[in-house]
Amino acid sequence: MFGLKGDWSLDVKDRYFTLEDYCGAEPRWCTGCGDHGILAAVHRVCRDAQVKPEMTVAVSGIGCSSRLPHYMNTYGFHGLHGRALPVACGIKSRRPDLDVWVATGDGDCFSIGCAHWIHAMRYNMDLTMLVFDNGIYGLTKKQTSPTTPLDVPTNTHPSGALLPPLNPLTVTLGVTNISFVAQIVDWNAPLRHEVIRMAHEHKGTSFVRIIQRCPVYVEAIGKALQDEPARMKLLTHENGVELDDSVKRMFPNNAEHDPSDLAAARALAEDDTALPLGILYHNTDAPRYDQMSSAGLDMSVDEKLSGLNKALDQFAI
Amino acid sequence: MTKAATASDTKYLFKRHETWWVKVAVPRTLRERLGYDLRRSLETHDLEQARQSRWAVVDEFRARIEQAQEERSDSPARHVSKPVDIDAAEFEKQSGTRLIHEHIVEVVSDSGEGAQKCGQILGLVSGKMGNGVWTVEIIPAEIQPPARERQGASGIRVRMGAKYVTNMGDEADMVVAFNEQVLYSRIMNGAYKKGTVVLLESMWSEDPEDRIRKQYAEALADFREQGLIVHELPIQKECLKIVKDPRKGKNMFVLGMLCRIYHRDIDKAKGEIAKTFRRKSEKVISTNHELFDAGYRFAAENLDYEFEIHSAEEDRLESAIVVNGNTAAGLGVMAAGIDLVAMYPITPATSASHYLADDFHLTGGFVHQAEDEIAAIGFAIGASYAGKTACTITSGPGMALKTEMIGLAVMAEVPLVIIDVQRGGPSTGLPTKVEQGDLLSCLYGMPGDSPKVVLAASTISECFHFVILARKLAESFRTPVIMLTDANLATGVQPIERPAVTEEWFAPPVDQSAWDKEVSPYDWDETTGLSDRPIPGMRGGEYILTGLAHNRDSKIAYDTASNQEGMDMRSRKLAALAETMRPPEIHGDPAGDLLLVSWGSTVGAIEEAVDLARAEGRQVSSLHLRFLSPLEPGLKEIFSGFKKVLTIELNYSDDPDAPLINAETRRYSQLALVLRAHTLMDVDCWSVVPGHPLSPRTIGEVIDARIDRIEGAEACSA
């Protein structure tokens, strides 16, 4: 490829990467924060896939969760609040060879970055996108986020959030050209790992909403679910996640769901009696914008020179 | 007139390609016959020699001007071209083709009638015939404003000359109008003079509506009263013989007329028509050719205007391309080896991306239309971070949205080319019209200190070359580079020298072999602030780019020393760049009464006005700045050679005579403010926001008025 060393493709299996090879700085999240577990899962998925650290880029916005790139020993881009997706898409657009992760928060993605969220879903570039949804603005100290549940007090709404929370799943499942939509909770390690692994494997934008505990500001949100697992519904399928019975037993509410069934996925997402966990939707055939935007990368300098001359010829006198 | 030469005396002289020339301005009343100026090469590189030999030539030119003046007073005052229906006898004498030095032609219509296409083709054909050309579009903000509205005029101005043309000129000589109302907005803009020939669609005189017939009759009388020479032409009727709805097609008929009037090459015109409709059917092309032929015949049979514009040898380009500034910028993007353009549609920037959408694949590039301007620049920054060359193109409101991202690119030192095609502001402002209102926001519009390179293209050719320069600077200095152009350059069409393409332009941004682990991602050189950057894919270079304050290792660092060092290093890069630059070249003498200082697209009109004023004996020079950040060196010294320094700008400043305005309250124009701070000198400004480019005439008036106020200034000798 233009500008890159041609022999990278020959650089096979002479290196084996351990978990340490993906670990960056010591995480500075609070004790008990759900982010720790998610980071551990990302490290493991990278290790299991043996991706090269120098070929991996973790992109984030701003927020507690967006600190994730600093805790990776890969390349990283810790940019602006709400803008992780455009940057990630830009990276992927002309460097399809890179493995690109996106870490974003509920404020980062669903509020300030809302436009990018919708459009990135539609672009369906090959990104692994993790939304750390703690239902609150953590970094800026407890303001209402779009997903803060009704009546949860925050610093901007001390007597409780005024409006019902946004449902990120129904929104995402309503976007044209989505290809992978999943939901997990940060505290169930096997489910967490399995879904993030599949999200990473998927070619296209994999949207994973992670219900993430922020014990410092909104302990009640996570606790309510942990105390009452019946409020969640585990989705399994041979084309979705397959989990041990031991894991399934943690969820009294269990269902088979075929992830290729979009209508069923939407119905599950809309059901507010039980939070669906697992893979809601998976489509391997959705068009990928990264495959279109990377056109021309293989052109030689000579071809470009003659192309430019051809362009100039049109205007020549 | 004194013939003693001072050290800096270049009166009547100018330099072209190192050779000295004499130039004597022609009085306005004679320009029709003699051109703007008379000029001749003195065939010497030596200034002293030129000073001595100029007087013989100056005297000869003066004699010619006097003779022309006498001849003129012999005959009754003649306009551009005497129409046959006004004075048949007079016409007889001058029938046949007249050789002219230049003409300004306008085509104005309701929006959607294709006046612009008509003028564009006329301009292209003229350029291809070796004439100097400048075209400007007259664009209403709405796509379809109500018909026959004075404000809704849509159209184009084409200035065709024997010599190289650098601006839109003064008043038009000939205008074709599809209805009488749209002429009013142009009249209000001062676009016409006594004697401007108006070829007016006559169908309105037979309109079924009383109101319209009345409007038409009144306007006609009004125009004639104002000294316009109006010919009523049945354009609609003639077109109806060929097409059912002449709203689509009339423009090609008019093009035919104009091509006949100005003896334009028919094959070239038809070739351009075919190219315009290349995506339509053969039938569409042949119908338009038919309309063109009909217009051509109609003019031959019914109009007695025939002009020939020869092309000046000394200004002839070796090999030329005819483009507008946005296409030039698009070609510049391709030539710069840029790989990705991310944009969101905004007038007047969009057409650059339209062009790229057609051709970018020829150099392997891709245009990304993002969901908004923030996403567009974010996307470009992502690609650049990943080692690709990226660019984003927008206009003022888009720049406003991009500020946070530009700040990020500055902070994290991401190379990026940002093209701002300026329009009138603030807010949505004047979407289609020219203004130079973004300078300060580009320089200072981000939170915190945000040093970056800012350049301004002043010609269509620079719209091309500055993209290449911008890319080079962006990479060498690891910084975003803002390149300013404007609506005038964007839509101005001109033949420019065809660039000699080189392989160097396509060099990949960085060598991507392994990175030495010991070297920090911001390994700043203390003296220059420069550093190399690792690119994803380089083993050993892994780092986390952050927009937070960071140290050399790109680790978030809130401590005082790191923050100070980062700021110092980013700022030092500008000083390092300034170190490599030379003082700008003065147009005219390096000393005198008045120095005009400008930037951007005004250069052509300003230099034309300065040449004229100098030829008339004014001690005026001009200085045009291409770099706005860092500024080119030596400004203070240059300014000190003049009694007064005045910026000429197309942005807002308070009129010193306006109510409540005094030395304390007056707000200066943007460059003036920067220069006052930079030089601590009393740089004054003359700036306006007319929504159209400045004409040489307007600037000439400013020069006259200002010089007259300078004590001890040399009076006008002509």
Ligand SMILES: Cc1ncc(C[n+]2csc(CCOP(=O)(O)OP(=O)(O)O)c2C)c(N)n1
């Ligand atoms: C343009 C801009 N606006 C506001 C902020 C302040 N800010 C930083 S993070 C944040 C919210 C973070 O919430 P979320 O995305 O949910 O991440 P969390 O901290 O909860 O992980 C805000 C408002 C900013 N950095 N930039």
Ligand code: SF4
């Ligand atoms: S504030 Fe909440 S989200 Fe942020 S690190 Fe602490 S626990 Fe985690």
Ligand SMILES: [Mg+2]
């Ligand atoms: Mg949050």
